[in-house]
Amino acid sequence: MSFEEFRESLQREVHPPAALGSALAALWLEARGEWDSAHAAAQKEPGRSGAWVHAYLHRKEGDLGNAGYWYARAGRTIPDVNVELKTEWEQIVRALLG
Numbered sequence: 001m002s003f004e005e006f007r008e009s010l011q012r013e014v015h016p017p018a019a020l021g022s023a024l025a026a027l028w029l030e031a032r033g034e035w036d037s038a039h040a041a042a043q044k045e046p047g048r049s050g051a052w053v054h055a056y057l058h059r060k061e062g063d064l065g066n067a068g069y070w071y072a073r074a075g076r077t078i079p080d081v082n083v084e085l086k087t088e089w090e091q092i093v094r095a096l097l098g
Contacts, residue, residue: 006097016028016041021049023096026045026054027092051073052074
C-alpha cells in the first residue's frame with residue numbers, strides 16, 4: 001500500500017485495512033480521532049515499530065515523560081518541539097509502509 005492509498009483509506013473505510021498490521025492500524029485509528037483504540041493497537045505491536053507509534057501517541061497526548069520512554073524503546077530520540085505532530089505522523093506512516 002502506498003502512502004496515498006493509506007491516506008485515502010481514512011476517508012472510505014470504516015475500519016483499518018486488515019493487511020496493515022497493528023502499528024499502522026494504530027496510526028490509522030489515531031488519524032480518525034480514536035486515540036484509545038490507537039493506543040491499544042500500538043500495544044499489540046512488538047518491537048521498535050510498536051514502540052515508535054506508542055511514543056508518538058503519548059507525545060500527541062502531551063505525556064512527554066512516557067513518550068520519552070517509548071522513543072528510547074524504539075531506538076529514537078523525541079522530536080524537537082518544532083516538529084509538528086502531523087509531520088511526525090506522516091514520517092512514521094511512510095517508514096512503516098516501507
